Amino acid sequence: MESVIRDLDLLDRQLAHALQIDGRASFSRIAAVLGTSDRTVARRYHRLRVDGALRVVGLPEARSLGLVDWGVRIQCTPDASAAIAATLAERADTSWVGLASGGTEITCITRAQGGSGPGSLLLSKLPRTPRITGVTAHCFLRPVAGTAGWPGRTDALDARQVAELSPPVPAVNPARWEPTAADHRLLDVLAQDGRAAVPELAAATGWSESTVRRRIEELRATGVLYFDVDIDPALYGFACEAVLWLSVAPAELGTVGAALDGHAEVAYAAAVTGPSNMMAIVVVKDADALYDYLAVRVGALPGVRGAETALVTRHVKRAGALLGPRRHLSPSAPPAAAPAPSPGPPC
Numbered sequence: 001m002e003s004v005i006r007d008l009d010l011l012d013r014q015l016a017h018a019l020q021i022d023g024r025a026s027f028s029r030i031a032a033v034l035g036t037s038d039r040t041v042a043r044r045y046h047r048l049r050v051d052g053a054l055r056v057v058g059l060p061e062a063r064s065l066g067l068v069d070w071g072v073r074i075q076c077t078p079d080a081s082a083a084i085a086a087t088l089a090e091r092a093d094t095s096w097v098g099l100a101s102g103g104t105e106i107t108c109i110t111r112a113q114g115g116s117g118p119g120s121l122l123l124s125k126l127p128r129t130p131r132i133t134g135v136t137a138h139c140f141l142r143p144v145a146g147t148a149g150w151p152g153r154t155d156a157l158d159a160r161q162v163a164e165l166s167p168p169v170p171a172v173n174p175a176r177w178e179p180t181a182a183d184h185r186l187l188d189v190l191a192q193d194g195r196a197a198v199p200e201l202a203a204a205t206g207w208s209e210s211t212v213r214r215r216i217e218e219l220r221a222t223g224v225l226y227f228d229v230d231i232d233p234a235l236y237g238f239a240c241e242a243v244l245w246l247s248v249a250p251a252e253l254g255t256v257g258a259a260l261d262g263h264a265e266v267a268y269a270a271a272v273t274g275p276s277n278m279m280a281i282v283v284v285k286d287a288d289a290l291y292d293y294l295a296v297r298v299g300a301l302p303g304v305r306g307a308e309t310a311l312v313t314r315h316v317k318r319a320g321a322l323l324g325p326r327r328h329l330s331p332s333a334p335p336a337a338a339p340a341p342s343p344g345p346p347c
Contacts, residue, residue, distance in 0.1 A: 074108075
């Protein structure tokens with residue numbers, strides 16, 4: 001659903017920042033930190049949620065499930081791009097499905113078993129049509145920027161407020177996890193609404209409410225489950241979003257990654273496989289700002305041999321599952337879709 005809200009005031013931005021820190025923080029806790037009433041916070045949240053401006057999603061960390069994330073680029077004719085993107089967005093193992101380069105390219109993130117490659121998606125699930133003219137895939141090796149949230153939406157709270165809202169730090173390297181059928185149903189609901197009420201989660205899983213609370217706390221503490229915020233960068237005044245595919249000398253990957261992590265324009269970046277071995281999501285105000293970023297900041301990075309830029313024209317799917325009727329998963333089905341093993345791209 002497209003948002004009817006066109007900009008955010010300070011309280012909206014503070015609320016979005018608070019939810020990025022802790023997606024399931026209570027309204028009363030957020031209100032106490034922001035210095036307002038819990039009714040005001042709840043009213044703001046529900047307005048943003050109903051109007052399609054903001055959504056919290058709960059997602060599983062890929063490595064805990066023995067999965068790896070792949071960035072997939074699909075070149076196609078413009079008349080076919082919308083239909084192909086819609087087909088990809090329906091899949092539970094895709095996220096961040098978008099149209100780029102004037103509708104001649106589709107970008108998405110898909111998950112696959114470690115070491116198997118994204119073959120099940122590319123070889124058998126894509127529509128068989130001559131309108132697809134090319135497919136490339138890049139395995140995400142390591143996130144290097146954006147794992148703590150995009151700076152453009154995480155600057156509304158001061159250090160004290162951030163500290164008061166921050167939950168315990170989860171495990172950095174979660175152990176391999178074998179979710180039960182009830183866990184799959186829990187993830188299915190959280191992928192659509194990360195703030196789903198405990199009674200709703202209890203009904204979906206068959207657990208008691210106390211068990212639901214305990215299970216979510218356990219999964220978060222072990223690093224298996226995290227929460228992200230879906231929100232359009234345009235609401236912050238950033239109307240230009242692009243995917244950069246950088247070719248970086250291997251010896252300079254660490255240096256370039258560290259530099260990207262310090263760039264406010266970078267919402268997310270990761271080292272990937274392929275001739276373009278660094279991928280970055282860049283969010284700026286307009287095309288002029290993108291030019292300046294490429295010419296000045298990226299151009300000055302040591303070891304960057306080339307840069308390919310794809311402007312994102314529309315998101316068909318972001319981090320969470322597509323909204324619609326609940327789709328409870330069978331015990332053998334994969335969990336709900338999720339982006340790369342981090343809070344992922346900007347919004």
